[in-house]
Amino acid sequence: MGMEELDENYLEEAVEMLCRSKAEELRMVGYEHVTSKDVWDCVSEKYEKEGIPPLHKLVNDILSLKATNFMNYLTMSALRGSTFE
Incomplete structure (x- = not known):
């Protein structure tokens, strides 16, 4: 295994x-069924166009995710037909 x-x-x-x-x-x-995958999907959605950012930005994006932004993501995903478990 390499470094x-x-x-x-x-x-x-x-x-x-x-x-x-x-x-x-x-x-x-209050978001009872949130998983780490849901958080990653929400945060990484904007990386689809830009690519994965530098580590410090990635960490900041995860830690600064607001419940309202997460709710907006869930709503938009539901409208697009995505399913959440």
Whole structure:
């Protein structure tokens, strides 16, 4: 296992941990069924055009996600026909 692969795995785990933390925060304010995947899908939606940003911006985007922005994302996804479990 190379150093680059190890670093990539570490970063993926760190991002997953941040998304889990944000999902827990959203559950505390009433979004009972939020998962870390939901948080990642919401945050990463804007990266589809731009590509993945630098790590500091990625971390900031996850940690600064507001419940209202998450709700807007869920609403727009539902209108587009996406399903959430």
